[in-house]
Amino acid sequence: MTRPGGHPDPMTTRDPLHDPVLAGDRRALARAITLVESTRPDHRDRAAALLDGLRAVTQAQALRIGLSGTPGVGKSTFIETFGLMLTGQGQRVAVLAVDPSSARTGGSILGDKTRMDYLTRDPKAFIRPSPASSHLGGVARRTREAVSLCEAAGFDVVLIETVGVGQSETLVAQISDLFVLLLAPAGGDELQGVKRGIMEIADLILVNKADGELKSTARRTVADYAGALRLLRKRPNDPDGFPKALAVSALESSGLEKAWSEMQSLADWRRANGYWDATRAEQAAHWFAEEVRAGLLAQLDRPETRARMAEMARDVASGRRAARAAAVDLLEMLRGA
Known part of the structure; x- marks a missing residue:
């Protein structure tokens, strides 16, 4: 069915997953995330239409928390x-755990779902492990779209767990509203090993395992990190006192209420002072540029382009052509394609 002007009526072309996702159906959400993670061209087209359709009818915004450690x-x-504490307060929590992938097969370990046994069974929670594949920083390329689906499904908090700690983990800042760095009680050598880049984007540093014999060590570690944070240049989107370091114990559930209160306080301050909307707008522009780059790179993967590149590479390797001249010719060929 079409509307006047020949445009399809969105009410009759709506994706079968559209309404179930909006209703918070966890199985439909899982299928929708599988769809956005697919690399098949027809799936990519369907995923884009589904995301656009959901965006047109809901402006829901979850609190996106990036977590690394x-x-x-x-x-x-x-x-x-932490998730069980939030669901106990009536919050709906989604966890997107980006797992290590095999460099040989691309397969994912996907162990987080089995390790979070209680949270997996909580009707207010949704856990989705996703393979990181080869994407820099352990953030799966389609995690951003999975976050949007979780928001459309009515989740209040989306936790994005990333792989490892390093400079590349700064990519999570382009997906989340808050970035939490989870660290263990440590001495000076371990403190030196934490990269400055990851410290500069952290909104909250949580020193875990602050229990038993490690409790006093954890307190000293918190003091060390608090001192290190004071040496960093103050960011305009932070109120006084942020970023900060706190001690928590996931084993004893201590310090988690305080950590959640600090997260809410920071998010509320950013909303009230205009930084929340500005940051989300910047993130959207960033991912638009990334999609354009990905599309351009995809053109290089076409068989005819690969064959032409291989031919030019042989010419460059043999000295018959200069690398820059060959690259210019290839780019010209792509423009004319």
């Missing part, structure tokens, strides 16, 4: 305990 710091335990 060193291996063994207890990210899964923290997320489960």
Whole structure:
């Protein structure tokens, strides 16, 4: 069915997943995320239409919290305990856990869902492990779209767990509203090992395992990180006192209420002072540019382009052509394609 002018009526072309996702159906949400993660051209077209359709009828915004931490710091335990605390308060929580992928097969370990057994069974929670593939920083390329689907499904908080800690993890800042860095009690050498770049984007540093024999070590670690944070240049989108470091224990569920209160306080301040909307607008522009770049790179993967590149590479390697001249010719060929 079409409307006047020949345009399709959105009410009759609506994707079958549209209404179930809006209703918060977790199975439909899982299928929708599978759709946006697919690389098949027909799936990509359908995913784009589904996302546009959902965006047209809902402006829901969840609190997006990026979470990263060193291996063994207890990210899964923290997320489960923290998530259960939030669902206990009536919040609906989605967890997008970006897992390590095999460099050989692209397969994903997908262990987080099995480690968060209690949260998995909570009707107010949704856990989705996704393979990171080769995307820089451990943030799956389509995680941003999965976040949008979770928001459309009515989740109040979306936790985005990323792989490891390093300079590349700054990519999570282009997806989340807040960035939380989870660290273990440590001494000076371990403190030196945490990269300055990851410290500069952290809104909150949580020192986990502040229990038992490590409790006093955790307190000293918090003091060390608090001192390090004071040496960083103050950011315009932070109120006084942020970023800050706190001690928590996921095992004993201590410090989590305080951490959640600080997250809410920072998010509220940014909303009230215009930084929330401005940051989301900047993120949208960033991902538009990324999609354009990805589209251009996809052109290089066409068989005829690969064949032409291989031919030019042989000419360059043999010295028959200069690298720059060959690159210019290839770009000209792509423009004419």
